[in-house]
């Protein structure tokens with residue numbers, strides 16, 4: 001059953017899709033609205049603006065890869081072509097690897113399809129602490145519902161794979177909360193390769209939903225084109241400079257474009273959006289750009305089961321537990337989930353080498369992994385990290401881990417091991433350089449209590465980048481207003497994961513879709529007062 | 534190599550390392566002074582980022598990370614190691630410039646005799662070294678609680694494992710059956 005390649009069909013019927021690597025000379029491009037980045041934020045905004053009749057230009061630094069390219073389900077190829085820095089991005093000290101997408105469709109092309117609303121407590125926190133307006137649970141509910149309907153989001157109806165079933169079964173045994181994950185899929189084949197790009201267009205990423213819809217409405221998509229700089233003058237963006245990228249090396253080809261629009265939307269994702277603003281010397285009187293960058297720091301626990309788990313197959317995330325997410329004593333909480341376990345990703349989290357790694361890898365079909373996502377940015381010690389730029393304008397991300405976060409990470413190691421043993425694990429090993437392989441919950445408890453909680457020793461990772469351009473009415477602390485409009489320029493908005501003033505406490509995509517839909521509606525009313533009336 | 538940098542002994546090295554995050558820069562400066570930096574060395578023929586002398590190290594690293602998972606047949610094992618080095622080159626070439634600079638410093642350090650010897654415990658130069666030497670290095674780095682060395686360990690273990698375990702021939706060892714055959718044939722149909 002051949003999968004219809006939306007883009008070859010679309011281009012045949014007249015979609016305006018341009019590959020900047022093919023450009024021989026510079027040009028000036030004009031539009032009503034230009035959108036930088038084609039991920040969760042950019043894609044959502046594009047459909048709404050283009051279908052309202054505006055002339056939209058979307059600029060994406062990554063390349064266009066479609067279902068045809070994902071058929072091989074090959075890890076090395078997908079991590080190399082669809083991720084920022086070929087999946088080698090990390091914090092400045094190298095201690096926290098960062099998974100982030102870089103392709104038409106952004107991180108939504110490679111994400112694991114978990115689609116959870118922003119928790120009520122998070123919305124209340126933003127409103128109270130940052131003066132975010134009109135974003136309480138009752139304000140946001142219709143926007144979540146709208147995007148859930150648009151992207152086919154519903155609780156996963158099939159049985160969880162064995163990797164996820166361990167989380168459910170362990171929680172059941174210990175009487176902990178667990179729930180079925182809602183996923184953004186239509187006609188999912190339950191393959192398990194979401195992180196490598198869905199080969200059957202079942203995942204409702206921006207690549208196969210909003211971007212095609214916007215192209216149907218006449219949007220122009222320019223890919224392999226990196227926005228280098230915005231020009232600011234008198235509280236206004238007057239244009240942007242775009243570098244075409246060479247198809248082979250990914251470096252600028254030497255061709256630059258000049259782009260002008262009535263309104264500019266940045267949706268380059270957390271890290272790259274703040275870096276672009278810093279590079280452009282955007283007005284920032286309080287030095288808030290790049291601050292409060294949160295990541296849901298993740299730690300990992302590996303178990304071996306006697307039975308086969310085959311964690312490389314089946315919907316990667318279908319069960320989660322929020323039992324430990326909001327501790328009553330105000331300490332930092334965490335969400336529990338599982339990752340997919342194809343061998344390249346699995347080997348990279350094991351943290352060992354030589355015969356020991358070989359022995360672990362020989363057991364891959366029996367491996368089961370839990371991950372815990374820390375809710376950073378709420379606790380008083382937890383201010384998130386900071387994005388800065390180097391002398392050449394490239395992003396550098398400093399993220400420190402403080403005591404309250406280490407405390408949460410240790411508790412998470414304990415919770416994960418206890419759940420794994422409760423579900424029948426033979427052995428458990430926290431992914432920490434000083435941890436042993438424990439064969440009982442009692443040993444694990446004692447071992448984890450003694451682990452030195454230090455960077456590099458504890459294996460950390462993130463795929464959730466949030467913040468760096470916090471929203472809110474408090475101009476001392478926030479970069480954009482409650483609707484994503486840049487405080488210091490009237491024709492600039494930020495519609496991506498960088499607007500969140502703390503982490504979310506849930507996987508980010510649905511929060512980004514809903515906030516972007518809401519904020520785009522507001523923007524449309526400004527750009528087209530007649531049409532909105 | 535000038536004598537003053539070559540005499541940095543293990544104790545001196547550890548004292549220097551205890552300084553923390555700035556130390557890689559400091560040691561990097563030592564490498565520069567000693568004239569051992571590859572920063573200006575040419576990229577090896579057929580590669581995107583690695584220099585000829587990096588490749589000696591990378592071969593040892595990939596074989597060391599593989600351990601007994603490599604097939605017994607030397608030709609098959611050699612092909613996996615070669616492909617691993619090629620993949621490492623692709624990964625490193627795709628890093629952003631700030632990360633590339635850090636990796637450059639690390640690779641230079643590893644090829645700087647005092648560091649290789651005292652921090653890594655490896656007596657032979659990488660051109661003559663093999664899997665066992667890389668494992669000695671990795672063990673030294675792993676067992677050190679200096680964040681510089683733990684960080685170096687993390688970086689090397691990650692490069693080694695991803696370039697190796699992403700290769701199809703390794704599936705025989707991991708028992709990973711590969712993408713579901715029924716789906717592949719349905720997609721080709």
Ligand SMILES: Cc1cc2nc3c(=O)[nH]c(=O)nc-3n(C[C@H](O)[C@H](O)[C@H](O)COP(=O)(O)OP(=O)(O)OC[C@H]3O[C@@H](n4cnc5c(N)ncnc54)[C@H](O)[C@@H]3O)c2cc1C
Nearest residue numbers: 037039041061106107111112113114227269497507508509
């Ligand atoms: C492996 C993985 C698994 C995940 N799983 C889930 C999940 O299950 N559920 C969930 O909710 N979230 C998940 N996420 C996170 C989620 O996908 C992201 O939070 C979300 O897509 C971020 O949206 P965004 O618009 O902020 O940025 P992105 O979606 O990252 O899009 C930003 C785009 O901008 C482009 N860009 C950057 N800089 C420039 C520039 N200067 N010029 C032009 N273009 C530029 C980038 O190439 C990228 O394509 C996952 C992420 C990853 C990487």
Ligand code: SF4
Nearest residue numbers: 188189191192194198
């Ligand atoms: S699990 Fe479903 S959504 Fe994910 S890649 Fe497979 S078919 Fe696509």
